Amino acid sequence: MVSVQASRSIPKATDAQKLELLSKVKCFIFDCDGVIWLGDKVIDGVPETLDMLRSMGKKCFFVTNNSTKSRAGYMSKFRSLGLNVSAEEIYSSSYAAAAYLESINFKKKVYVIGEVGIQEELDMKGIRHLGGPGDADKRVTLKSGEFMEHDPEVGAVVVGFDRNINYYKIQYATLCIRENPGCMFIATNRDAVTHLTDAQEWAGNGSMVGAIVGSTKREPTVVGKPSGFMLENISASLGLKPDQICMVGDRLDTDIMFGKNGGLTTSLVLSGVTTEEVLNHPDNKVIPDFVLPALPDLLTVKEKAMVAA
């Protein structure tokens, strides 16, 4: 017997619901691609929407799993698109790694697989580090009796996307994790693919992390999306309850799921990869609290919201 499931329709937020969202939520966490911009173009109305939220006293964070740049480095991307944000509003996975180590009062050295973004964030926290771009051209000869020294003071290996990944780095990280007692294994994220260029999808940090999992048989602590650390770090620093924070994203299975897992309020925008058809499909089990055609749809209640605020 074929079961025909009734079609459903999850409505877009009404003006009353938008006002409810703006009243309840004190902090917005934005996924960027598909929400703030599409490719290299800001979505129309986003700058005005961000201005409105800030003038209402809302905190804004822009989240990216890209670890190749620091928060400061990522600002140039925002500014080149005409978006005026501060470094403190950017929550890159490179920053998450440094913030995580700070949160546990880490005092040893870090071995870095990754690019300059991680190094810069560690420097900002005063955490000593080695590896990273400096090991890009190192080679292992594997001649008879070859022995690779490693620093016994390394207490954490941080693995982020690294276009110069090589066997030297893999072996160095493996030695630290296997041989230094208590050495941690931290991943900025495990994304399978990443959009390094608009032309195609590129193997992501899932590859660098997978290489170290494969030689250590250890699972990493992930600090970027979809881990809980970032949410705990934001809610603790602001003194907010989870549902006073809203995750805004264009992907059900990552952004919205991530928000729901953390007990956050969630808003799906239809300006990115998720269509209404996918949202309303009977197979979809991830239902956001609010649905907006695009982030700037909040501007329809701007006047009422500003009065209420």
Added chain:
Amino acid sequence: MVSVQASRSIPKATDAQKLELLSKVKCFIFDCDGVIWLGDKVIDGVPETLDMLRSMGKKCFFVTNNSTKSRAGYMSKFRSLGLNVSAEEIYSSSYAAAAYLESINFKKKVYVIGEVGIQEELDMKGIRHLGGPGDADKRVTLKSGEFMEHDPEVGAVVVGFDRNINYYKIQYATLCIRENPGCMFIATNRDAVTHLTDAQEWAGNGSMVGAIVGSTKREPTVVGKPSGFMLENISASLGLKPDQICMVGDRLDTDIMFGKNGGLTTSLVLSGVTTEEVLNHPDNKVIPDFVLPALPDLLTVKEKAMVAA
């Protein structure tokens, strides 16, 4: 209440059991390190034992997960140790990869992550390939609009140990697996570490395979130990039942488990990493059919065995 488990003792094979082993088994599969040699020294009596087995008409295979050399290339290692073996007796994981592709009548191209051993074995089977050492120095610039072409005729990616692993190879393999319909993902093995030099353990092919798992979210077909392909390939080529084949190894959790999973007769030798204490420990659940102090202990029944044969 503390439960005290009675100690047990798994006895070493008696002469009668050795004769039973030599009567029943037609083919021996040897792990090498700890069985045939220790480091760079052949275990005393091994050459005479191999002579005895061959003169009784037994087939011998020497198994290694090392994929960096072909069977022909691996012969020099045996010969340098004074062991006279033929290329056909060596079962390297590089050969396993080529034999697997031949067994499924593969006609497309292979993209190789790995070293010359895999290339040589593919050449022996007439299988077209690209990648491997030729891509060792390739770099990805990731400038705006960068797009990496890949060959749509690639129908399998074979991943073996590669000291020149780089992002170019990772991305090329990822594109083939994700974008070429039906493209297979084959791993020579997933060993976490390998003994490339005697001085320390080195990150093994688990790293190269983990990198591709991480970007493709696909699990590989493994053709080396502890997969079943090698055993099926050997038993099919010789027309033997599994229990007529004996796996001889020094590791309970790899060699002996591997043999038992395939229904083989199993012999543990105590000349490698496994001690009697570990074998007899109550926590050990892997019980071999026969236990020998070392392979050459079979020589104690040489005269009786030769008469019976």
